Structures are given as structure tokens and as C-alpha cells.
């Protein structure tokens with residue numbers, strides 16, 4: 001799979017266009033696609049009754065203003081939570097979307113999704129991976145998909161049971177064992193916190209992976225510096241990052 005068709009705009013919209021619409025909502029994803037992003041990144045978690053939904057934090061307080069853990073709620077309960085809370089009064093009443101709704105949107109738009117599997121608890125990693133995979137089956141030949149997770153058990157689950165799906169290895173802190181870890185499976189891409197990257201590290205990563213991506217980059221100067229090291233693309237809160245005029 002070729003990650004970016006337009007290599008002049010190597011952007012994956014982080015949680016959608018989350019600066020102008022509530023993060024991880026259909027509105028934010030739709031805007032990101034409209035703004036030209038070929039990919040959106042989303043965080044996928046299960047409700048208590050195992051419905052995959054798009055949400056970053058285990059607790060809903062920050063994004064909805066109401067305290068509750070997602071793994072303690074039934075899907076039906078989510079209608080009482082307003083994902084538009086941070087953009088009040090605009091986007092008031094916005095739903096926490098299901099993964100299925102995002103897949104349908106990407107299918108309609110002909111665009112890609114990076115699904116970051118974010119189990120509510122470490123012990124749910126494999127179950128979350130499995131349930132999400134079941135949902136992906138009818139979409140995976142129709143839209144570009146890229147799987148990643150901070151939970152190594154979820155990554156390994158995909159490597160073992162769904163090796164046909166492109167897989168990204170995530171690193172928030174530099175892991176001296178990264179090379180040993182990824183030697184266990186075929187990685188499509190390595191996704192790193194931009195703060196841990198320098199030229200030497202990027203070069204080392206590039207020897208092992210077709211694509212090296214950095215998150216979260218909202219500064220064009222920094223994006224260009226990382227590109228000069230060999231970074232291929234960026235998770236950004238701003239889908240228009242590459243349309244900004246250099247200062």
C-alpha cells in the first residue's frame with residue numbers, strides 16, 4: 001500500500017480536524033477529509049457491551065463533561081453523553097461515534113483510517129483487537145486501513161490473526177528494545193512521538209520500516225526538519241498544515 005497519494009501533503013488528521021470540531025467525532029473526521037487529508041487517525045475502544053466506539057480517554061469527563069468510564073457504560077448509555085461539550089454551543093448534541101459510522105464515512109469518501117486500538121484496560125487488549133477486526137472484515141478490501149496500538153498485545157494479535165492488514169508500531173518514549181520487538185512481525189510503519197526523534201534515530205527506524213511517521217506535529221518548520229531526517233508523514237491536529245505559508 002502506498003500511504004500518501006499526494007506526497008506534498010503527508011498528513012494524517014489526528015482525531016480528525018480536532019481544532020475546529022470536537023475530537024474523534026464524525027464532524028471532525030468529515031471536516032478533515034474535506035480539508036484534503038487522505039487519512040484520519042482515531043482511537044478505538046469497546047463499551048461494556050463490546051461495541052467499538054471512537055474515544056481517546058477511558059473516562060468521558062474531558063470530552064463530554066460527565067464522569068464515567070467507557071468500559072462501565074452500555075452503548076445505549078452513550079446517548080446521554082455529549083461529545084460536542086468542548087465546543088459548546090456549536091456541535092452541541094454530537095454523538096460519540098461508533099467505529100462502524102466512521103468506516104461508512106471513509107467508504108463514502110474513499111479515504112483511509114488509522115485505527116489506534118485503545119483498550120480501556122490493558123487486560124482488554126486482545127478482546128478489543130478481536131472485536132474490532134470482526135467489524136473491519138467487510139471494509140478491509142474497500143478502504144485503506146492501518147492498525148496501531150500502544151498495547152503490544154493488541155499489535156501482536158493483529159500480526160498473528162490479521163497479518164494481511166498493515167500494522168503500525170507505536171512509540172511514545174524511545175524503546176531500546178524496539179528493534180527486537182518488531183522483529184517478531186512485519187511492520188508497515190513506525191509511529192513515534194515527534195519529541196523522541198532525531199536524525200540518527202529516524203535513519204535507524206527507516207532501515208526497518210517502509211514508513212516512519214511522527215505525532216503530533218502542528219508546526220510546519222518542525223515537520224520539514226523531521227522530513228529532512230527521513231520522516232514520511234505526520235499526525236497533525238491541523239489537516240491544512242502543509243498549506244500554511246512558511247514564515
Ligand code: G3P
Nearest residue numbers: 014041043116191215235
Ligand atoms: O496514534 C498516534 C497518536 O494518536 C498517539 O497518541 O494519545 O493522541 O492517541 P494519542
Ligand code: MG
Nearest residue numbers: 041042043116
Ligand atoms: Mg491516538
